[in-house]
Amino acid sequence: MNYNRVDMPKSLQLLFRDARSAIEAAVRADLAQNGFGDVAPSHSALLRNVGEDGARPSELAAHAGVTRQAITKLVDELERLDLVRRDPDPDDGRGVIVRYTDRGRAGVAIARKRMLALERAYAAQVGADRWAEVRSTLEILFGDDPHEDLNLPAAPGPIQSGTPGPQSSTHQTACTNAETPVCRCEGWSVPGFVHI
Numbered sequence: 001m002n003y004n005r006v007d008m009p010k011s012l013q014l015l016f017r018d019a020r021s022a023i024e025a026a027v028r029a030d031l032a033q034n035g036f037g038d039v040a041p042s043h044s045a046l047l048r049n050v051g052e053d054g055a056r057p058s059e060l061a062a063h064a065g066v067t068r069q070a071i072t073k074l075v076d077e078l079e080r081l082d083l084v085r086r087d088p089d090p091d092d093g094r095g096v097i098v099r100y101t102d103r104g105r106a107g108v109a110i111a112r113k114r115m116l117a118l119e120r121a122y123a124a125q126v127g128a129d130r131w132a133e134v135r136s137t138l139e140i141l142f143g144d145d146p147h148e149d150l151n152l153p154a155a156p157g158p159i160q161s162g163t164p165g166p167q168s169s170t171h172q173t174a175c176t177n178a179e180t181p182v183c184r185c186e187g188w189s190v191p192g193f194v195h196i
Contacts, residue, residue, distance in 0.1 A: 024041055024044070026114060026118060027044070030110055030113075031110055031111060034107075036107045036110065038081050039083070042074060043081070044111065046060060046064065046071070046075070047078070047100075047107065047108055047111075050084060050098055052100075054099035054100075055097065056089065056096070056097060057071045075098055078104070082104070083103055083107060084098050084099060084101060084104050085098075085099055085100075086099075087099055119131070
């Protein structure tokens with residue numbers, strides 16, 4: 001299927017995916033240039049959540065939305081790469097606190113420096129005020145816990161017959177076999193339909 005930018009803008013999902021890919025590629029390139037080419041994207045996700053005071057594996061798992069076993073495997077990999085270490089948890093004799101090693105702290109500093117440079121570049125590209133508004137909006141929508149207290153609108157109902165746009169015969173022919181309210185046509189921008 002051809003994608004027509006004029007008639008159908010990218011969905012938010014695609015915009016966020018592309019933004020994330022571009023940012024991760026830039027950060028990974030800087031990490032690789034500075035001796036951290038062994039850091040994988042899955043490692044980065046865990047490293048950014050360890051924090052200066054360290055974190056328990058259960059906290060890392062909850063924040064990442066994965067099992068404790070998955071976090072244990074990632075922590076094992078990061079330990080082998082000398083990016084984190086496990087220290088005894090003073091509040092739980094059987095538990096551990098995952099903390100940065102000096103090498104891990106250096107890698108995080110490189111990633112943070114690159115992120116700040118990217119934000120300055122975005123502000124220069126679109127204007128400082130506009131970038132500040134974009135960033136502020138994203139923080140409101142997806143701040144500390146993007147899953148907490150979401151007041152999302154209800155999904156719109158199906159489009160009624162006679163509604164302008166995708167009710168044309170071309171659209172109906174192309175999408176007649178759709179089992180879900182997903183428009184597979186190009187060029188339509190209709191509330192209630194996700195264009196794929």
